[in-house]
Amino acid sequence: MVTHALEAVDLVKTYPAGRKNPPLRALDGLTFGVPEGIVLGLLGPNGAGKSTTVKILTTLSRADSGTARVAGYDVNREQDQVRRSIGYVPQKSSSDPMATGVENLVLSGRIYGLSRADAVRRAGELLERFDLTEFGDRQVKTYSGGMQRKLDVALGLVHRPRVLFLDEPTTGLDPEARADLWNEVGRLSGDEGLTVLLTTHYLEEADRLAGQLAIVDHGKIVAEGTPESLKAELRGDSVHVELVDPDTDGTVRTLIGQLAGVGEIVVEGNVLRARVDHGATAVPAVLAVLEDKAVPVTAVTVSRPSLDDVYLRYTGRSFREASLEREAA
Amino acid sequence: MTALTLDLPAAAQRRTGFVAHTRLIAGRWLRAQYRQPALIAFTLVQPAIWLLLFGQLFKGVVNIPGFSDSSYIAFLTPGIVMMTALMTSGWSGTTFIADMERGVMDRMLASPVSRGGLMAGQLISNATTTLIQTILVFAIGIAAGARYDGGAVGYLVTIVVSMLVGIGFGSLSNAVALLTRQQEALIGIFQFVSLPLTFLSSIMIDPAVAPHWVNVAAKFNPVDWAAIAARQALAANPDWSSVLRHSAYLLAFTLVVGWLSTRAFRTYQRSV
Numbered sequence: 335m336v337t338h339a340l341e342a343v344d345l346v347k348t349y350p351a352g353r354k355n356p357p358l359r360a361l362d363g364l365t366f367g368v369p370e371g372i373v374l375g376l377l378g379p380n381g382a383g384k385s386t387t388v389k390i391l392t393t394l395s396r397a398d399s400g401t402a403r404v405a406g407y408d409v410n411r412e413q414d415q416v417r418r419s420i421g422y423v424p425q426k427s428s429s430d431p432m433a434t435g436v437e438n439l440v441l442s443g444r445i446y447g448l449s450r451a452d453a454v455r456r457a458g459e460l461l462e463r464f465d466l467t468e469f470g471d472r473q474v475k476t477y478s479g480g481m482q483r484k485l486d487v488a489l490g491l492v493h494r495p496r497v498l499f500l501d502e503p504t505t506g507l508d509p510e511a512r513a514d515l516w517n518e519v520g521r522l523s524g525d526e527g528l529t530v531l532l533t534t535h536y537l538e539e540a541d542r543l544a545g546q547l548a549i550v551d552h553g554k555i556v557a558e559g560t561p562e563s564l565k566a567e568l569r570g571d572s573v574h575v576e577l578v579d580p581d582t583d584g585t586v587r588t589l590i591g592q593l594a595g596v597g598e599i600v601v602e603g604n605v606l607r608a609r610v611d612h613g614a615t616a617v618p619a620v621l622a623v624l625e626d627k628a629v630p631v632t633a634v635t636v637s638r639p640s641l642d643d644v645y646l647r648y649t650g651r652s653f654r655e656a657s658l659e660r661e662a663a
Numbered sequence: 664m665t666a667l668t669l670d671l672p673a674a675a676q677r678r679t680g681f682v683a684h685t686r687l688i689a690g691r692w693l694r695a696q697y698r699q700p701a702l703i704a705f706t707l708v709q710p711a712i713w714l715l716l717f718g719q720l721f722k723g724v725v726n727i728p729g730f731s732d733s734s735y736i737a738f739l740t741p742g743i744v745m746m747t748a749l750m751t752s753g754w755s756g757t758t759f760i761a762d763m764e765r766g767v768m769d770r771m772l773a774s775p776v777s778r779g780g781l782m783a784g785q786l787i788s789n790a791t792t793t794l795i796q797t798i799l800v801f802a803i804g805i806a807a808g809a810r811y812d813g814g815a816v817g818y819l820v821t822i823v824v825s826m827l828v829g830i831g832f833g834s835l836s837n838a839v840a841l842l843t844r845q846q847e848a849l850i851g852i853f854q855f856v857s858l859p860l861t862f863l864s865s866i867m868i869d870p871a872v873a874p875h876w877v878n879v880a881a882k883f884n885p886v887d888w889a890a891i892a893a894r895q896a897l898a899a900n901p902d903w904s905s906v907l908r909h910s911a912y913l914l915a916f917t918l919v920v921g922w923l924s925t926r927a928f929r930t931y932q933r934s935v
Contacts, residue, residue, distance in 0.1 A: 389769075389935055392773040393773060394769055394772055394773050394932055394935050395932060395933075395935050396932075396933070414775055417773060417774055417775040418775050420773065422769070422770055422773040422774075423766075423770075424766030424769045424770055425766065426764070426765050426766035426769075427765050427766055428765060428766035428767050428769065428770035429765075429767070430691065430695075430762075430767055431765070432694075432695040432698060433691065433694065433695070437691075437694070441687060441690075441691055442770075442774070444678065444683075444687050445679070445684060445687060445771075445774055445775070445776050446679070446774065446775065447678045447679040448678075449678070486766070489770065490770075
């Protein structure tokens with residue numbers, strides 16, 4: 335039997351109604367398992383339930399029903415053991431801006447029971463590993479966003495946890511800082527036995543960092559597997575047709591649907607996506623039928639399946655659309 | 664299944680209890696305070712105005728028949744000490760709000776840190792501020808002409824009760840911070856309660872010449888208990904039973920609100 339470092343079974347969590355908000359079912363029977371030593375990417379748009387899952391697994395919040403075990407411990411009954419086994423890097427920067435990098439790390443290490451000397455040694459190691467040594471004695475408020483984020487990850491590792499939670503680690507970072515952090519997180523998976531749960535709404539980030547992916551939508555896992563296997567399940571290529579005018583009456587949809595070897599057509603505004611057996615033969619056919627009916631087209635692109643297509647396949651809408659929908663809600 | 668047990672050595676266990684965590688957390692806040700010494704000076708502006716301006720404006724009130732003290736500045740100073748402790752500790756919760764606005768609070772609460780230590784550590788640093796303020800406010804009062812017969816014990820009692828006011832209302836402020844999670848709400852609530860706490864008391868005026876209903880309200884006012892204990896202890900012939908009784912009320916109040924505010928962490932976690 336495979337030892338699961340993380341295990342969630344049928345988690346349900348509803349936030350009570352506020353003055354302005356209706357009650358929100360954040361998790362709706364979420365179930366997944368992560369073997370030891372794996373980087374699991376929890377991928378979904380804002381509001382899909384990723385952070386709620388992390389908060390329950392880190393003992394910050396409690397599920398209404400369902401069970402979860404972290405590093406073998408029950409999150410409800412063995413909170414103290416869970417807390418000692420995990421590192422948590424919240425969405426927002428978690429360092430004390432008034433303290434220096436070293437002071438932050440030493441305090442955190444000592445809270446977990448390291449002696450002063452051990453905590454200082456460990457702080458030095460981590461600062462070096464994250465290229466922050468020369469800033470160790472500067473107050474965190476003088477750090478750049480990227481440096482603060484690296485310190486946050488270091489804070490999560492001070493006590494050598496078994497499981498590390500990274501809640502949207504690169505949100506708000508500039509591209510350079512993001513690439514830098516990706517390198518650091520990529521190196522973490524080499525750490526002996528460390529299991530990482532990474533939540534993200536960046537497809538690229540999930541593709542790049544996660545050994546295993548779970549796609550979350552409306553508080554449920556809708557697909558699970560390695561990024562490669564998820565993509566491999568999608569046959570053929572995907573074709574995106576950008577129209578000049580939105581396909582409001584469904585004419586274009588019908589036209590393209592009649593072509594051979596074309597399926598899974600989704601229209602969002604003036605973008606039509608379809609799955610085709612062979613991109614090279616489908617594109618000319620698509621263009622021909624559109625030209626025949628004088629439908630103006632801005633662009634046609636054909637691509638190998640991406641995680642975006644995987645998302646589309648399992649949730650019925652594109653990732654971008656799902657994010658917009660949540661923001662509007 | 665293979666349980667990933669972390670068998671901590673005994674030394675590490677000792678380092679992760681309430682006392683150890685209180686020390687660590689207090690260290691964090693004291694260090695932050697030490698880096699901004701100007702903040703304490705800033706909080707002294709108000710008591711200085713009260714003492715110097717009101718001490719002068721109302722020095723005639725001691726002539727009202729029944730007023731027990733012969734010097735208004737001497738009467739006013741211990742009260743202003745308690746008022747300063749109250750006003751400053753009202754801001755205590757803003758440190759928690761700042762931690763919540765960043766991810767510091769969530770990181771702490773996902774760690775095995777003792778919740779009591781998280782609260783007590785912050786309150787110790789708050790009480791240290793009160794201690795420094797009490798000494799400085801007294802210095803201003805004495806410079807303005809206040810004189811006391813009570814001696815060292817009187818000053819010591821004043822310092823201890825002022826620190827209790829700081830801890831008690833500091834923990835209330837922290838609890839409100841955990842419950843409301845909003846800076847504006849915290850400040851609003853504290854301003855709303857600090858005014859009646861100051862004026863429904865014997866801080867400004869001898870109860871003997873105050874309206875009856877004010878004296879009734881003052882009986883239930885922890886800030887007044889502190890002011891009475893301090894003024895009595897500083898008097899030439901202190902009524903020690905009154906000092907002890909009012910100090911005991913204050914200690915009980917501080918312990919109860921301290922315990923309640925530690926419970927507020929649970930409420931906060933329920934809402935995250």
